[in-house]
Amino acid sequence: MNMEPRIDSDTIASNLIEQMNQLRLTEGAGTMQEHASSQSSGNQQKGHLQIQRNHRGQILPNGLEPPSCIPFIRNDHGWVTCVLNDETSTISNIESFISHWRPSLIGPNNLVPEGCPWIAINRGNRHTPDSGPPRIAELEAAFMSLSQSHRTNGNITLTVSALDQLACQFNVRSGKWMIFADLNTVDSLWANVVRMVCIHRQRGFAKVAADSQKSDRVICVYVDDFTDVKEVMGLRQDLRRIGVEWKIKFKMDAYTYMGIYQSNSWGISPSRYVE
Structure with a gap:
């Protein structure tokens, strides 16, 4: 398998951290409680389970029981996210x-709507830094200023260390392992990732590209916190355990x-680790 990225996993990355912040466990739990309460009330009134429909009004498969998975599915920025x-x-x-939201199945006859960029799982219990929300605009401005002085008067300002300091200063610390798969293998690989996040690690966030004109998909x-090397490498080891050995x-x-x-023109590797 060619592991060189042929699609950039972050072409819509300007929405990523906002999406992840919106899906904090506390918020997700509140949303689920509201859904569950509302659904329970409706069931008591009607005496039976309410029919669940997707965004097109189509009845969802019988295997997807309303009390279990439906209340935990959210749609933010067009994403399908299970919280x-x-x-x-x-x-x-x-x-x-x-089984019902599979990245290889897109279109009017499937649950994944056309144009959906990502399917995601948010398990919560995440270890977020205590320094407040990410300040992306400030990071971008600081980087622009630093890049303008790069190699001016012999100064090499864009170093890995300097960029790490910027990321920490403006609290943009998240990072991801990227796994590429073709359409024949992406469903099973994504399923293993979801089970690992939810059952083995019992924490975390992962997403898989759903809307792509190419034959491959990326799982992130x-x-x-990228500075927590033990956590970064522990996640890599867990990925090996589910078969991601390349x-x-x-x-x-x-x-x-x-x-x-x-x-890039600065000669900086975009990947921190290749393992």
Whole structure:
């Protein structure tokens, strides 16, 4: 398998951290409680389960029981995201999510709507830094100022260390391992990632590209702080346990916002690790 990225996993990355912040466990739990309360009330009034429909009004498959998975599905920025916590992360909910929202199936006859960019799982319990929300605009401005002085009067200002300091200063610390798969293998690989996040690690956030004109898909599995090397490498080891034994790359989200991609003019590798 050719592991060189043929699609950039962050072409819509300007929405990524906003999406992840909106899906904090506390918010997700509140949303799920509201849905569950409303649904329970409706069921008591009608005496039976309400029919669930997708965004097109189509009745959802019978295998997806309304009390289990449906209340935990959210649609933000066009994403399909399953938000689970310690109580709702059951085998039934996880398998329902995996079986009904598959990245290889897109279109009017499937649950994944056309144009959906990502399918995601948010398991919560994430280890987020205590320094407040990410300040992306400030990061971009600081990087622009630093890049303008790069190699001026012999100064090499764009170093890995300097960029790390910027990322930490403006609290843009998240990063991800990127796994590429073709349409024949992406569903099973994504299913293994979801189970790993929800059952084995019991924390975290992951997403898989759903809307792509190409024959491959990218799966991104996140850590909240790239400076926590133990967490970064622990996640990589867990990915090996589910069969991802080939070399994959780890990229900081800060590098995406700073515009550091392959063959950039500063000679900086966009990947922090290749393991």
